[in-house]
């Protein structure tokens with residue numbers, strides 16, 4: 229039996245009563261959390277195999293990123309300071325439309341390396357096109373030790389909202405083939421790597437699928453018992469599009485085609501209205517809020533506290549390399565909080581505890597995993613992170629949750645544990661070769677830019 233005792237830190241449980249235990253301890257045995265409490269009360273039957281001295285540190289549940297583009301780490305910073313349509317048409321699509329499976333794997337490994345190093349233990353990847361090579365990415369996911377839902381893109385139209393035929397030819401796929409590929413990948417990968425991998429449907433945003441295809445996605449997901457994710461109401465154009473084409477608001481249309489449910493995650497939800505929140509709340513769907521991306525692309529500001537009050541589960545997402553440009557959930561928590569405070573002109577709104585819940589237990593709920601991960605509680609999977617508070621920018625710490633949300637950054641994560649395995653110890657990732665990944669990704673990115681004919685100097 230593998231056992232790890234994490235002792236002496238401040239344990240931020242995010243459990244039902246939101247307990248914060250000073251001088252606490254957590255015992256992990258065989259991949260599960262078996263004891264949580266004061267350090268003096270947590271006593272393994274036998275001496276634990278590994279002990280982590282967490283004095284001066286905070287112990288938190290592993291973070292859950294509900295909206296990630298693995299294949300965009302390689303094109304980080306390749307589409308800055310530009311409008312959304314140019315962002316897509318001149319930069320992101322030509323680059324991604326020139327990806328091969330090795331690029332896909334290199335990008336995913338770079339992204340997962342960054343996530344592990346900044347405390348993310350579980351993620352939902354939203355749109356994997358066939359050319360990125362889902363098999364290679366799933367192999368990397370299995371090997372690196374993270375948990376992840378990989379969504380295979382499903383699309384049949386090369387449009388984006390009302391803009392028809394604007395997608396790069398390298399990105400275009402056929403609906404029937406997409407549906408078949410989801411099933412193939414599902415059979416091959418879902419539940420693999422000790423249950424750490426899921427295969428979801430990644431429905432392309434409005435203008436990318438016919439209503440019939442959305443219905444087929446909903447039927448497929450119900451049959452396989454899996455989830456669906458999709459960008460929805462990220463931009464106002466989504467609202468104009470569904471009103472014009474179907475006489476409905478975006479979430480009303482998604483509900484009509486059967487695509488609102490408990491394992492459905494809508495990325496962004498910036499332009500959703502009150503009546504749409506009611507649909508999402510009633511059907512237990514999730515919105516993945518991506519504040520950095522929405523701010524950088526000037527998409528608008530999601531009304532997170534109002535949506536939450538209406539009963540919608542709202543998680544947090546870093547989105548991608550060209551829109552954020554990093555995959556650091558700790559930084560994203562601060563951004564989420566500050567954005568709502570300035571929008572509402574209410575400093576009390578969206579406080580540190582609220583955004584920590586979005587980054588942990590609500591993210592777990594989005595994936596249908598709230599009974600397994602998302603908090604430090606006996607019986608849950610042993611996914612946790614240790615954050616070093618002995619830093620100038622974290623001193624003094626009177627309230628660890630506030631310190632982490634408002635002052636910390638991903639690089640303060642000292643240790644990352646997933647399923648009871650130490651994936652990163654003292655900032656060294658054990659499952660991925662950091663130097664090799666960084667070197668390889670830099671070289672591949674340069675070659676990709678040349679191949680795609682994207683010249684950043686002239687942008």
Ligand SMILES: [Zn+2]
Nearest residue numbers: 297459495547
């Ligand atoms: Zn996205």
